Amino acid sequence: MKKIILTVAVAILLFGLPSCSSDNAASGNYSYKVRLTDDPGPYSEVNVDIQAVEVTGGNGQTVTLNTNAGIYNLLDFTNGVDTLIATSTLTDSRVNQIRLILGTNNTIVANGVTYPLSTPSAEQSGLKLLVNQTLQADIDNSILIDFDANASVVQTGNGTYKLKPVLRTVVAAISGNITGSITPAGALVTVSATSNTTGLIYTSNVDAEGNFTITGLPPGSYSVTLTPLLPLLPVTQTDVVVQAGVNTSIGVIAF
Known part of the structure; x- marks a missing residue:
């Protein structure tokens, strides 16, 4: 084949590269x-x-x-x-x-x-x-x-x-995650995390049980936006802090 x-x-x-110059x-x-x-x-x-x-x-x-x-x-x-x-x-x-x-x-x-x-x-x-x-x-x-x-x-x-x-x-x-969930479960919702430092955007979707995880985020502050289908309006949480090796939960978001 x-x-x-x-x-x-x-x-x-x-981070933590060896100091040796060889x-x-x-x-x-x-x-x-x-x-x-x-x-x-x-x-x-x-x-x-x-x-x-x-x-x-x-x-x-x-x-x-x-x-x-x-x-x-x-x-x-x-x-x-x-x-x-x-x-x-x-x-x-x-x-x-x-x-x-x-x-x-x-x-x-x-x-x-x-x-x-x-x-x-x-x-x-x-x-x-x-x-x-x-x-x-x-x-x-x-x-x-x-x-x-x-x-x-x-x-x-x-x-x-x-x-x-x-x-x-x-x-x-050297990276962290943002987790959370929505209610009611079953809604079609996309999730994005925008770095407040670099402007880079990381995305995910909410699963059938209403849960979501955005993985591999560099440490820093993020704005997290959950966008459902119309006519529902997006919900944003600002200043969500991500730490290396840590799951940061933003809790349950209601629509």
């Missing part, structure tokens, strides 16, 4: 895990055929991780749920790049109908997840790939869809 290498350029600056990465054994999560989208299923995960270290060498190859429905991993897709023990303490290798069996389900997800030829040459991660010995080092199902699927015509992956990487140790 022909494989498509998808690469998405996303840079992350990590370009040589430290040697040792470093447990490393790659997990997958999703920002929800307006489909019943978004199925991605993941065949392999590769990482490139600070020494320039590329290693193929032990990958749980298969087809993953991204919508199974929303609102804080994730799954392990690859793991290995690395000898390089730095990870500079992650690359997903996908098969061709990518599909979506919309209104009960399954459609193939084609990939534009311009992206088949490869896009990369660029990271700057320093690993520590004797702990489980991990990184979370947030695959935005909504932004990654483009409808180009009647029954024609293209996969244009929009991904970002999240290091849990």
